[in-house]
Amino acid sequence: MAAQLIEGKKISDEIREEIRVETAALAAKGVIPGLAVVLVGDDPASRVYVGSKEKACGQMGFYSEVHRLPEQTKQEELLALIDKLNAQSTVHGILVQLPLPKHIEEKAVIDAISVDKDVDGFHPISTGNLVIGDDSLLPCTPAGSIELIKRTGIDIAGKHAVVIGRSNIVGKPVAMLLLRENATVTVCHSRTQGMADIAKQADILVVAIGKATAIGAEYVKPGAVVIDVGINRLPDGKLAGDVDFEAVLPIAGYVTPVPGGVGPMTITMLMQNTLKAAKRIHGIGE
Numbered sequence: 001m002a003a004q005l006i007e008g009k010k011i012s013d014e015i016r017e018e019i020r021v022e023t024a025a026l027a028a029k030g031v032i033p034g035l036a037v038v039l040v041g042d043d044p045a046s047r048v049y050v051g052s053k054e055k056a057c058g059q060m061g062f063y064s065e066v067h068r069l070p071e072q073t074k075q076e077e078l079l080a081l082i083d084k085l086n087a088q089s090t091v092h093g094i095l096v097q098l099p100l101p102k103h104i105e106e107k108a109v110i111d112a113i114s115v116d117k118d119v120d121g122f123h124p125i126s127t128g129n130l131v132i133g134d135d136s137l138l139p140c141t142p143a144g145s146i147e148l149i150k151r152t153g154i155d156i157a158g159k160h161a162v163v164i165g166r167s168n169i170v171g172k173p174v175a176m177l178l179l180r181e182n183a184t185v186t187v188c189h190s191r192t193q194g195m196a197d198i199a200k201q202a203d204i205l206v207v208a209i210g211k212a213t214a215i216g217a218e219y220v221k222p223g224a225v226v227i228d229v230g231i232n233r234l235p236d237g238k239l240a241g242d243v244d245f246e247a248v249l250p251i252a253g254y255v256t257p258v259p260g261g262v263g264p265m266t267i268t269m270l271m272q273n274t275l276k277a278a279k280r281i282h283g284i285g286e
């Protein structure tokens with residue numbers, strides 16, 4: 001039997017409706033969540049993602065501002081803008097779209113964002129809180145991946161989860177979140193030997209390596225939950241995940257498509273983080 005699709009777009013729409021309702025209740029108390037997005041340069045994909053974030057803010061009832069800066073922007077200018085946004089009371093969340101131009105040091109920029117407004121969850125203190133299990137703003141793509149599994153009704157506790165990829169932005173945080181959900185977690189990477197044999201033991205397989213269709217049927221245990229985090233643009237303009245979707249479909253129990261899987265959850269989790277940041281800054285409990 002073919003795997004069941006985990007429909008990221010549908011789940012994302014449901015969560016956005018919940019956020020919209022909660023935002024309206026918050027507005028009645030005089031608090032409007034505010035997000036500032038900063039884009040440096042004109043990478044076409046980044047421009048699209050930033051536009052989608054601005055649109056989502058409008059749909060949620062958030063205040064938003066987008067700072068589109070030229071490619072040649074100096075690091076000091078960007079840091080000065082972040083300082084200003086850190087102090088601005090209408091802004092509860094700050095996001096600097098990645099990747100940044102090569103002359104700007106990504107770490108310096110992430111470190112400059114106030115932890116309270118770190119809606120990307122990339123700040124070292126947010127990462128530390130994630131590891132020790134303290135409440136923090138969680139990185140959006142990893143949080144979205146976990147939410148997809150949970151909202152499909154799959155119990156994570158006690159399952160063997162294998163994560164392929166160890167980036168700071170997806171692989172490591174998703175492994176930590178799976179651990180927090182009481183999975184037994186194995187992380188595989190470019191130097192792992194016998195990766196297919198390890199992956200084939202997974203009840204939950206999360207793939208985040210940035211290589212189109214690299215993970216085929218030989219990596220998947222029958223009935224496994226496969227979460228494909230990859231979004232790769234092919235030469236013909238189409239999108240493909242890191243998983244060979246057609247090959248895996250007859251074997252897996254559940255699989256996320258690309259597009260329409262994890263991708264839409266990234267922006268939805270950003271909206272959720274912005275709402276959470278606004279509530280925390282205004283001392284409003286969960």
Ligand SMILES: Nc1nc2c(c(=O)[nH]1)N[C@@H](CN(C=O)c1ccc(C(=O)N[C@@H](CCC(=O)O)C(=O)O)cc1)CN2
Nearest residue numbers: 049096097098099120140231259260261263264266267
């Ligand atoms: N500061 C950040 N930069 C980047 C992040 C991030 O979380 N924070 N993630 C990615 C880009 N990204 C959001 O910024 C993002 C990627 C993909 C999608 C999405 O909805 N994808 C769709 C397909 C869209 C398309 O046609 O291209 C899907 O998978 O269905 C949303 C957001 C890198 N930078």
